[in-house]
């Protein structure tokens with residue numbers, strides 16, 4: 001018997017993407033289970049970012065269909081999909097450098113409101129917004145930086161701010177593109193804890209190079225190579241798969 005809860009939150013069905021005749025993703029299917037942390041891994045050039053962009057509708061597929069919460073979103077725009085509840089992190093470039101951390105989260109909180117950026121609002125409403133923004137900064141552990149400009153935040157904290165602006169949209173499916181890229185050991189641990197916390201009440205799909213993060217966090221892992229699915233399962237299963245070992249060794253991937 002099928003009810004909404006068993007249905008995958010995200011489904012890619014026989015999706016292909018070619019760039020000027022080069023098939024970067026070929027006949028790829030994926031089911032992301034509701035409530036899971038699902039990682040896409042694979043050697044450089046495997047097609048992870050392309051699949052991420054296809055799923056979030058940043059790129060149109062050449063072939064295949066994409067479903068979010070059972071709705072065919074193949075022809076939908078990225079912003080429509082975001083409104084439906086699939087929100088991607090946009091790396092640090094999405095954060096306004098000259099605004100404070102608190103201001104950045106407040107802007108994100110107003111992003112999808114029908115009344116938009118209502119600066120004319122009563123001070124009561126604006127205070128409620130302040131409280132909600134502060135709560136989000138607390139959730140990601142950077143409340144002490146609330147009044148610092150985003151540009152002044154250390155790298156790992158800026159990444160946390162960027163995740164807070166994403167959480168402000170209250171996504172059901174949070175899409176994280178290399179959340180620990182470029183980070184030192186301490187920040188990696190913090191972001192990893194943060195992902196686990198935010199995943200308590202939402203689904204997370206992430207592209208991640210750091211295999212120890214993937215091993216620690218993921219319920220399900222899909223391994224890609226040359227645009228195709230090579231293996232899928234828990235870390236224990238995929239890390240023992242000879243095809244996976246061969247793909248990583250063959251690619252001289254050192255992460």
Ligand SMILES: Nc1ncnc2c1ncn2[C@@H]1O[C@H](COP(=O)(O)OP(=O)(O)OP(=O)(O)O)[C@@H](O)[C@H]1O
Nearest residue numbers: 019020022024042043044045046047048049050051
């Ligand atoms: N816009 C594009 N135009 C042409 N080729 C592209 C484009 N985007 C990606 N590709 C090619 O598609 C293939 C898959 O790239 P993709 O970035 O998805 O891989 P990846 O697994 O995310 O790699 P990495 O780990 O290096 O980020 C690569 O061969 C890449 O050169």
